[in-house]
Each structure stands twice: as structure tokens, then as C-alpha cells.
Amino acid sequence: MPTAPRSSPLALTVLALLHYKPLHPYGVQRLIKDWGKDQVVNVSQRASLYRTIERLHGAGLIAVRETGRDQQYPERTVYEITDAGRRTARAWLDEMLSVPRQEFPEFPAALSNLLLLTPEEMADVLDRRVDALAEKLDGLESALAEGKERGLPRVTLLETEYLRAVTAAELEWVRAVAEDLRTGGFSWSKEQLDALAGSPVEQ
Template sequence: MATKRKVNNLLALAVLSVIVERPMHRYEIASKLKERGKDRDMDIKWGSLYTVVQNMAKAGFLEEIGSERDGARPERVIYRITEAGRAEMREWTTELIADPELEATRFTAGLSILGVLPPDLVIELLGHRIAALEQNIAEVRRELAELAGGLPRLFTVETEYGLAMLDAELRWTRSFRAELVEGTFPDLGFWRRMHVENIDPAEVFELVERGELPE
């Protein structure tokens, strides 16, 4: 079970992962996060950075150690990680690695209400998704090949994992689309009828609840 954290936003963990190197101000933190691709790994919302850093300081994970001014720009507060922040980073990472947690995706949301679309349209849309996944996979493979020449594998395992997940999604999507194309998907006949005859969704749900879904 996920721990209820004082700052329960993955952006906080991303901040800890870069500021552990040395003290930084918020603009430098943001620059490092972008440079390391953390916005891809942790779905960062940049508009939250100021609030997250403040909350981490209140929680005792960061502390102010000074400030600097660049010309006419506003003064920039410099933060460093505390021992409590180091402990939080280790504990949070331990939890993320050890405890599996189902995470909803946009694709899962679409699949959950797939019946609102006619099967022939779904076949077409899945074809578009397959093409996009193939392109994404090719790009990630190129990125991994480039990284392999300059970085230890320790710093690319998240990209390897992302590639494995894309490969798995591509295999499943191809298989699912093939079932629709070949007509082997269960209830495909009724699914088509739903749209050809414009059957009311309320009637469909009533049939499903009674276990009387027709062929």
C-alpha cells in the first residue's frame, strides 16, 4: 500500500533526484529536470514546481542556504537537500520499485468504453495506433543506442523499461485488431448490430446485466 507522503507529488521526487547533486535555485532545478528527461519519466507539471519546492522546504526535505540575483531579475532562493530529504528519496524510490500499483492510462480509459464506437472504426483507429507505436519504438531504440555509447546502463534502465512496455502494447494491440479483422472476437456480431440498428445503450446494459447478450 502506498505511503501517504508529506509532499505526495512525483515532481518532488524528481526535484530530490537532481538537487542531491548540489544546491540549486528553482530555475536551475527545472533546467536539470528537462536536461535529464525527468518530465518524460514522471509526467511533470511544470506549473507546480514553485509550490512543490515550497512544500518540500516546509516538510524539511529542502532548506534555504542563500540567494542570488542576476541583473534586474528577481532574487533567486538557493536550496539544498537535507538528511530528511535524502531519506525521503530513498524510501520513496524503494516503494516505487517494490510495490506494483495499477495505473490508469488514456488507452485503458478508451478501451473501457470501446462499445460506443462501431467495430470497423475501431479497426481503423487501432491501425493508426499501431503505426504510431511502431514509430515510437523505433525512436526509443535509436535513443537507447545513442545513450549506450556514453552512459552506464544504470542510467538508462527506465528507457529500457519504457521500450518493453511499448513492445508489449504493440503486440497486444496487433492481436486485438486481428481478432476484429478476422471476426473471431466474441460478441462482434452484436457489437455491429448495436450501431447498425442504433440500439439504445440502456437496453444493451440491461441485456448484459441479465446475461442475455444475443449473437
């Protein structure tokens, strides 16, 4: 029996969309964008989508339903989910929802190396992040309002709700840290850092 590929947001989304209906890869990509799933799943590289589909097919989680051609498009392979794919998708979903994972996003890693900058430089870069987060939050709130106006059920907007909540919390925190840096409410000394390092660094 083929070994099931490792779970990933993109692989789970492909299985979930094929659970909805059989699709060709372009149809999968279009639905990911049309349904706003590109907020949480990276499909900017079409090659990564095709590689994921190949892995799912090789593992027996999806199968070829038909290969067709029409006047507008070249030959397209339509895939459907298998019973094994349905079981795997449910298992992946259960684990992703219930078990917090240790992830390594860029922003916390950058925060851990902020000492490369002066306090003034830290405040400046965080101010720029505040502007970007505020713009992102506006976009998420607009997307939620549009979804409600269209009468979409809340279950289809949960990922946007989550992103709005996380973005709002991050915006509040980053804004407060930048303000503390500017007003002196957040400071440190070389002596403190040397003590943490165990001994002063020789000049």
C-alpha cells in the same frame, strides 16, 4: 513537525536531483529535460514544479541554501536537500520500486468502453495507436542508442529501457487486437452482451 507531502514522481525527482547537488527551480527543470527524465515525469507546467518545491520546503525536506542574482537572470533561490529529505526520498523510492500500485491510466479505461464503437471503428482507432506507438518506440530506441554512444552508464538509461519494453509489448498487443477485429477473430453478439447485463434492453 511539518507533515511530509505525499509521494509523487515529480517530488521524488526533485529530491533526487537536489541530492545530486543544490539547484534553483530552473536548474531542476533543465536537468529533468537534459537527463531525459521528462519521459517519466511531467514538467510541462512550470507552476506544478514550483508548487512541488514549495510543498517540499514547507515540509522541511529541502531548505534554502542561498538567494542570488546575476546580470542575466532575476533573483533565484537555490535549494538543497535536508537529512529528512534524504530519508524521505529513500523511503519513497523503496516503496515505488517494490510495491506495484493500482494506477488508472487512460488507455485501459478507454478499452473498457470500446463498445461505444463498431468493430470497424475500433480497428481504425487502434490502427492509429499502432502508428503512434511505432513512432514512440523508434524514438526510445534512438535515445538508448545515443546514450550508449555517449558512454552513459546503464543505470542512467533504465527508465528508457523500461519504456521501450512496455511500448514494444503494447504495440504487439494492440496490433494483434486490431488484426483480430479486421479478420473476425475477435467478435461478439448483442445477445451475449444482453446476457451479461442480466436482461435485454427494451427498445
